[in-house]
Amino acid sequence: MPDTPPAARPAHHPPPPATGPDPLRLTLADFAEAARSRLEPAVWDFFEGGAGEERTLAANTEAFERLLLRPRVLRGTAATPDTTATVLGRSWDAPVAIAPLGYQTLAHPLGELATVQGTAAAARIPVVISTFAGRDLGELATAGGGPLWLQVYCLRDRSTTRRLIERAEETGFEALVLTVDTPHMGRRLRDLRNGFRLPDGIAPANLGGHDFAVPAAHARAEFAPALDWTVVDWLRSVSALPLLLKGILTDSDAVRAVRAGADGIIVSNHGGRQLDGVPATVDVLPEIVTAVAGRIPVLLDGGVRRGRDVLAALALGADAVLVGRPVLHGLAADGSRGVTDVLNILLAELTDTMALAGLGTLADTGPGLVRPATAPGTPALSAPHR
Ligand SMILES: Cc1cc2nc3c(=O)[nH]c(=O)nc-3n(C[C@H](O)[C@H](O)[C@H](O)COP(=O)(O)O)c2cc1C
Numbered sequence: 001m002p003d004t005p006p007a008a009r010p011a012h013h014p015p016p017p018a019t020g021p022d023p024l025r026l027t028l029a030d031f032a033e034a035a036r037s038r039l040e041p042a043v044w045d046f047f048e049g050g051a052g053e054e055r056t057l058a059a060n061t062e063a064f065e066r067l068l069l070r071p072r073v074l075r076g077t078a079a080t081p082d083t084t085a086t087v088l089g090r091s092w093d094a095p096v097a098i099a100p101l102g103y104q105t106l107a108h109p110l111g112e113l114a115t116v117q118g119t120a121a122a123a124r125i126p127v128v129i130s131t132f133a134g135r136d137l138g139e140l141a142t143a144g145g146g147p148l149w150l151q152v153y154c155l156r157d158r159s160t161t162r163r164l165i166e167r168a169e170e171t172g173f174e175a176l177v178l179t180v181d182t183p184h185m186g187r188r189l190r191d192l193r194n195g196f197r198l199p200d201g202i203a204p205a206n207l208g209g210h211d212f213a214v215p216a217a218h219a220r221a222e223f224a225p226a227l228d229w230t231v232v233d234w235l236r237s238v239s240a241l242p243l244l245l246k247g248i249l250t251d252s253d254a255v256r257a258v259r260a261g262a263d264g265i266i267v268s269n270h271g272g273r274q275l276d277g278v279p280a281t282v283d284v285l286p287e288i289v290t291a292v293a294g295r296i297p298v299l300l301d302g303g304v305r306r307g308r309d310v311l312a313a314l315a316l317g318a319d320a321v322l323v324g325r326p327v328l329h330g331l332a333a334d335g336s337r338g339v340t341d342v343l344n345i346l347l348a349e350l351t352d353t354m355a356l357a358g359l360g361t362l363a364d365t366g367p368g369l370v371r372p373a374t375a376p377g378t379p380a381l382s383a384p385h386r
């Protein structure tokens with residue numbers, strides 16, 4: 001049959017418009033694959049890798065696999081569920097923010113600029129810009145995106161740290177995120193084996209000063225190594241912006257954060273890149289939520305890859321989640337358009353899950369939505385075949 005086109009589409013599936021998302025990229029995993037084929041292997045390893053044996057990295061996604069949903073039926077749920085969330089007094093289109101990811105210019109020349117614009121094209125949700133962003137804060141602030149937050153690595157040189165924060169405040173950033181799990185970088189064996197160095201032209205755009213080709217060497221040289229809780233007071237003296245602490249993993253530190261005056265915490269193990277052997281974030285979330293008892297918002301990152309992961313984290317008490325690597329995948333695959341597509345997929349999965357689980361709004365989520373991971377006989381869903 002030489003005249004038959006090889007992959008004719010059935011008539012009831014019209015081809016997507018040329019401007020729509022790539023029909024072959026239906027999941028965040030599809031974007032990961034696309035990114036992998038485009039990136040230098042050592043850059044891919046830098047993005048994907050974790051510390052040590054990567055047990056924590058694997059645990060983050062595996063923990064979400066174990067959380068099975070308990071849908072409700074006949075609840076008169078609207079066809080289009082409402083994903084709006086309120087965090088720190090602001091309304092977000094969805095309970096999702098973009099995690100701070102250093103050196104996004106490694107994934108795409110436009111780096112954070114494409115992330116900010118690509119995010120805004122999908123939803124009004126915050127983008128957290130890393131201390132190690134590859135693009136200028138002022139440029140990002142005027143890029144026409146949504147709310148921007150600044151992630152802060154407190155440096156030995158407090159005046160540089162202070163100037164970075166002041167610049168963010170002047171250009172309209174809305175919150176600060178102090179990363180507290182990184183006195184230095186974890187032992188990332190992939191990077192050590194690859195001898196990973198930043199390519200020429202990849203440098204932090206907002207720090208001035210020295211450039212280091214090896215990120216871990218930069219951290220060793222310039223991160224403040226012996227921070228204690230008084231850093232919260234110092235940040236308060238520098239800026240009036242709301243302050244979140246990122247990298248809390250225990251109930252006692254969560255309570256300390258509340259007492260220290262943090263406006264929010266992010267339950268995070270840095271995507272498995274810092275201390276290998278700590279639990280998956282979603283596994284420690286319930287005890288932290290109990291300890292915080294609603295006094296400040298509790299956000300979570302690590303392993304969020306599907307709409308149902310967002311919902312499961314909210315059911316276990318998170319106010320919102322952040323996504324990290326999938327944003328780099330979208331960026332590497334297709335620049336700002338790829339970021340938009342990744343977020344649109346995640347948000348479409350979120351509304352689909354809400355509708356099918358009988359949730360009209362996020363207020364309808366609660367512990368009853370998930371089977372506890374510890375329930376006897378709870379089977380893990382096996383990893384999908386790729
Ligand atoms: C390539 C890369 C760079 C990162 N850079 C930073 C950073 O500069 N500051 C920070 O606080 N966290 C950083 N993180 C951690 C993320 O903010 C986040 O905690 C983690 O990636 C979330 O997990 P996920 O990637 O599984 O979604 C980085 C993570 C990756 C993968």
Ligand SMILES: O=C(O)C(=O)c1ccccc1
Nearest residue numbers: 101102103132215270273
């Ligand atoms: O924080 C990280 O995990 C990280 O990889 C990073 C990247 C660039 C600068 C600083 C940290």
